[in-house]
Amino acid sequence: MGFLLGLFLVCMLSLISASILPGRLNFLSFSESFSILFGNQNIRLNGADVQISLTNSTGSGFKSRLLYGDAFFSASIKLPANNYTAGVVVTFYTSNSDIFNNNHDELDFEFLGHIQGEQWVLQTNFFGNGSVQRSREERYDLWFDPTKDFHTYSFIWNKNWTVFYVDDVPLRQVHRVDAMGGDYPSKPMSLYATIWDGSDWATEGGKYKIDYRYAPFTANYTDFAIYGSGCYQQNIQSCMQGITSGVTNFRGLEPYKLKQMKDFRRKFMFYSYCDDRRRYPTPLPECTAANA
Numbered sequence: 001m002g003f004l005l006g007l008f009l010v011c012m013l014s015l016i017s018a019s020i021l022p023g024r025l026n027f028l029s030f031s032e033s034f035s036i037l038f039g040n041q042n043i044r045l046n047g048a049d050v051q052i053s054l055t056n057s058t059g060s061g062f063k064s065r066l067l068y069g070d071a072f073f074s075a076s077i078k079l080p081a082n083n084y085t086a087g088v089v090v091t092f093y094t095s096n097s098d099i100f101n102n103n104h105d106e107l108d109f110e111f112l113g114h115i116q117g118e119q120w121v122l123q124t125n126f127f128g129n130g131s132v133q134r135s136r137e138e139r140y141d142l143w144f145d146p147t148k149d150f151h152t153y154s155f156i157w158n159k160n161w162t163v164f165y166v167d168d169v170p171l172r173q174v175h176r177v178d179a180m181g182g183d184y185p186s187k188p189m190s191l192y193a194t195i196w197d198g199s200d201w202a203t204e205g206g207k208y209k210i211d212y213r214y215a216p217f218t219a220n221y222t223d224f225a226i227y228g229s230g231c232y233q234q235n236i237q238s239c240m241q242g243i244t245s246g247v248t249n250f251r252g253l254e255p256y257k258l259k260q261m262k263d264f265r266r267k268f269m270f271y272s273y274c275d276d277r278r279r280y281p282t283p284l285p286e287c288t289a290a291n292a
C-alpha cells in the first residue's frame, strides 16, 4: 500500500490523549522524520532539539518527510528570548500548499513577536481548499512566558473536529459543519516549523517592524510527536482515500475539557474572527455552531 504506518505513542500528553490515543506516544527522531526546508545555515541540530534562527540574511524552517491524514501533532517549543522580537514570526503548522497551489489546506500555530515589556501573542488559524479569502484567526495571550521554558503545542485534526492545545489546555475547537463547504481542511498535510520576517503584519498589524540589531532570533523545538498515518507525496492519491488513525474517532472535547477551554478563552483570547463584524457582518457558519 505504500503507507508508512507511523503510529507513534506519546506519554507526557496523557492528559490530552487519555480518551483519544491508546497508550503512550514516542517522540520522533528529527533526522528520520523531518527535512530542512530553507535557511540551512540557520538550523542547528542538537540531539533531539532543533534550533532555527532568523538573521538579517534569512529565516529558516523544516518540514516533515511525510504527509498525514487524520492525526495528532505535537512539539515542545521555546521562543526567542531577545529583548525585542517585533516582526519575528515563529510557526508550527500543517499545510499542503506545495502540492495544492490553489486549493491548499492549512492549520496554524503562529507566534507574532512582541515589543519590549510585552508578551508574545499566539495566533491560531486554518484554511480549507484554498479559502484564503476567509481567514479564521484567533489571538491569545498566554499564562506563562513562552521564552522561559519549553511548552507543548499540539493539535488534533480529523474529518470533523480540530482542537488546538497548549500544554494540556484546549484553546480552540472547530467542529466542521456542512455549511463550511470546502473551508474545513480535508486533504493530507505535512507538518512545518519556521521562523521568518513578518514585519509587514505580525506585531500589532505591522506597526512594529523587525530590528536586526537584536538578531539572531532563535526558536528551540523538541519532543516532536505525530500520532497518525503518514505517506509520501508520490502516494498522495492513496493518502486521500480515507486513511484512519487513532484520532479518526475523536468526537470533540469532553465536558470538563470544554469547560477548561471556555475558561481559557474568557481570560486570554483577545481576538476572534467570529466576533469581528467588520470583516464578517454575518459570522462564518462554524461560529454559530453549539461548540463555538
Ligand SMILES: *[C@@H]1O[C@H](CO)[C@@H](O)[C@H](O)[C@H]1NC(C)=O
Residues within 6 Å of the ligand: 056, 057, 212
Ligand atoms: C547582517 O548581520 C551581520 C552580522 O551581525 C553583519 O555583519 C552585517 O553587516 C549585516 N548585514 C546587513 C545587510 O545588515
Ligand SMILES: *[C@@H]1O[C@H](CO)[C@@H](O)[C@H](O)[C@H]1NC(C)=O
Residues within 6 Å of the ligand: 083, 116
Ligand atoms: C530591553 O530594552 C529596554 C528598552 O529598549 C532596556 O531598557 C532594557 O534594559 C533591555 N533589557 C535587556 C535585558 O537588554
Ligand SMILES: *[C@@H]1O[C@H](CO)[C@@H](O)[C@H](O)[C@H]1NC(C)=O
Residues within 6 Å of the ligand: 159, 160, 178, 248
Ligand atoms: C463527520 O460528520 C458527518 C456529519 O456531518 C458524518 O456523516 C460523518 O460520518 C462524520 N465522519 C467521521 C469520520 O466521523
Ligand SMILES: *[C@@H]1O[C@H](CO)[C@@H](O)[C@H](O)[C@H]1NC(C)=O
Residues within 6 Å of the ligand: 102, 103, 129, 181, 182, 183
Ligand atoms: C476544492 O477546490 C477545487 C478546485 O478549486 C474544486 O474543484 C472543488 O470542488 C473544491 N472542493 C470543495 C469541497 O469545495
Ligand SMILES: *[C@@H]1O[C@H](CO)[C@@H](O)[C@H](O)[C@H]1NC(C)=O
Residues within 6 Å of the ligand: 049, 051, 078, 218, 220
Ligand atoms: C535549546 O534547548 C536546549 C535543550 O534544552 C538547550 O541546550 C539550548 O541551549 C537551547 N537553545 C536555545 C537557543 O535556547
